[in-house]
Amino acid sequence: VDHYLEKIEANKHLNAFVEVYTEEAKKAALAVDAKIANGTAGKLAGMVIGLKDVLSLTGHGLQAGSQILQNYTAPYTATAVQRLLDEDAIIIGRQNCDEFAMGSSNENSSFGPVLNAINNAKVPGGSSGGSAVAVQAGLCHASLGSDTGGSVRQPAAFCGVIGVKPSYGRISRYGLIAYASSFDCIGPITKSVADAALLLEVMSGADDFDSTVSERPVPAYTAGLEWKGKAKIGYIRSAVENEAIAPEIRRQTSEVLDRLRAEGHEVTAIDMPLLDSLLPTYYILTTAEASSNLSRFDGVRYGYRSPESVDLESMYKKTRTEGFGDEVRRRILLGTFVLSANYYDAYYTKAQRVRRLVREETNRFFEQFDFLISPVTPTTAFTLGEKTEDPLQMYLADIFTVQANVVGNPAVSIPNGLDDQGMPIGIQIMAPYFGEEKMLAFANYLT
Numbered sequence: 001v002d003h004y005l006e007k008i009e010a011n012k013h014l015n016a017f018v019e020v021y022t023e024e025a026k027k028a029a030l031a032v033d034a035k036i037a038n039g040t041a042g043k044l045a046g047m048v049i050g051l052k053d054v055l056s057l058t059g060h061g062l063q064a065g066s067q068i069l070q071n072y073t074a075p076y077t078a079t080a081v082q083r084l085l086d087e088d089a090i091i092i093g094r095q096n097c098d099e100f101a102m103g104s105s106n107e108n109s110s111f112g113p114v115l116n117a118i119n120n121a122k123v124p125g126g127s128s129g130g131s132a133v134a135v136q137a138g139l140c141h142a143s144l145g146s147d148t149g150g151s152v153r154q155p156a157a158f159c160g161v162i163g164v165k166p167s168y169g170r171i172s173r174y175g176l177i178a179y180a181s182s183f184d185c186i187g188p189i190t191k192s193v194a195d196a197a198l199l200l201e202v203m204s205g206a207d208d209f210d211s212t213v214s215e216r217p218v219p220a221y222t223a224g225l226e227w228k229g230k231a232k233i234g235y236i237r238s239a240v241e242n243e244a245i246a247p248e249i250r251r252q253t254s255e256v257l258d259r260l261r262a263e264g265h266e267v268t269a270i271d272m273p274l275l276d277s278l279l280p281t282y283y284i285l286t287t288a289e290a291s292s293n294l295s296r297f298d299g300v301r302y303g304y305r306s307p308e309s310v311d312l313e314s315m316y317k318k319t320r321t322e323g324f325g326d327e328v329r330r331r332i333l334l335g336t337f338v339l340s341a342n343y344y345d346a347y348y349t350k351a352q353r354v355r356r357l358v359r360e361e362t363n364r365f366f367e368q369f370d371f372l373i374s375p376v377t378p379t380t381a382f383t384l385g386e387k388t389e390d391p392l393q394m395y396l397a398d399i400f401t402v403q404a405n406v407v408g409n410p411a412v413s414i415p416n417g418l419d420d421q422g423m424p425i426g427i428q429i430m431a432p433y434f435g436e437e438k439m440l441a442f443a444n445y446l447t
């Protein structure tokens with residue numbers, strides 16, 4: 001704990017942490033020491049973990065990177081976090097992120113941007129940027145992020161670390177601030193696949209507080225990390241051929257596919273006719289869900305209330321105008337629009353139908369293949385400010401990551417070399433629904 005506290009202090013400029021629980025972490029470390037001494041320590045004894053600022057920890061500040069939650073304190077602890085604590089993990093602080101987890105660069109936080117530790121002029125990715133940089137820069141052993149459309153995997157790729165998005169319904173969302181409830185997943189960011197497997201194993205499984213969590217038993221992911229046999233791998237042809245993808249990313253992805261072929265795995269190019277529909281579907285459905293989820297921030301129940309309010313309506317308007325940042329307001333407007341009576345069928349219903357088609361197409365794919373391999377992102381970490389004026393450019397960063405959330409399947413991002421400027425490149429492995437065990441074994445084999 002002392003080591004990490006020193007590193008956090010020395011790397012304050014990265015802006016990875018919003019709050020550090022110094023005294024509490026020190027106390028927790030002593031308590032864990034005592035448990036280790038008397039042989040009662042849990043599976044995560046002494047593992048120092050940071051939490052994205054969307055995960056509840058009783059009595060601690062929680063803001064989702066937003067000013068609308070100023071001075072808000074979590075009244076209970078998220079199930080996933082409680083399970084870590086029950087195994088004697090030590091929580092060291094809460095980490096900076098894009099406001100309400102909306103973003104791909106961590107430039108939408110009301111606490112200011114997070115800097116990539118490899119090159120401070122570059123973004124760390126988002127929305128779990130603080131969580132990825134904290135692991136990248138060694139400010140904690142592991143982090144928990146949330147992934148609605150790539151927010152664990154994309155920053156992990158930009159920072160050269162590992163990020164796992166589990167199957168929808170694997171880990172309880174109780175205590176996670178909702179962005180788009182039918183997409184949101186909690187996921188670990190780590191330096192090794194083994195650590196990710198361990199955290200997943202501890203956090204997964206049924207929970208009385210979240211009825212969308214599966215009752216399926218949780219495999220011992222850490223015991224199954226050795227990959228055996230040959231895999232059937234599909235990859236999206238355009239991901240290694242399309243000129244819009246950075247040449248170094250195409251090169252590194254092709255190298256992995258060649259290596260797999262050479263090692264006797266079956267590697268096949270496929271076409272994904274619905275690829276172009278993924279981002280529109282994702283952004284219609286997530287903004288719709290977000291506009292509904294974020295309606296609770298009304299100036300009455302949580303955090304901030306505008307001091308300028310004179311009546312109920314002005315309180316709503318002023319509180320939400322002052323409390324939310326630009327990107328969050330843009331999405332609330334978009335989501336409200338696609339749900340409005342005149343446009344509901346044209347956008348929302350249609351996107352739901354496309355979601356079903358994507359699910360069917362993905363299921364058909366996994367009848368034939370074990371894994372879908374792709375780049376994580378079309379570019380490596382870009383320069384701060386480069387895309388802030390153009391939200392559509394920013395949304396394109398999610399082209400390869402959103403599919404897993406649209407369908408609910410698990411996917412992992414692992415490091416796959418560097419570009420010419422020394423920035424990390426990631427590769428993504430997507431597996432069938434609840435195929436985490438094999439996916440992690442294969443990721444372990446590839447790292």
Ligand code: GLN
Nearest residue numbers: 101103147148149150151
């Ligand atoms: N970048 C995507 C978005 O802004 C993903 C966010 C996420 O996974 N939380 O919606």
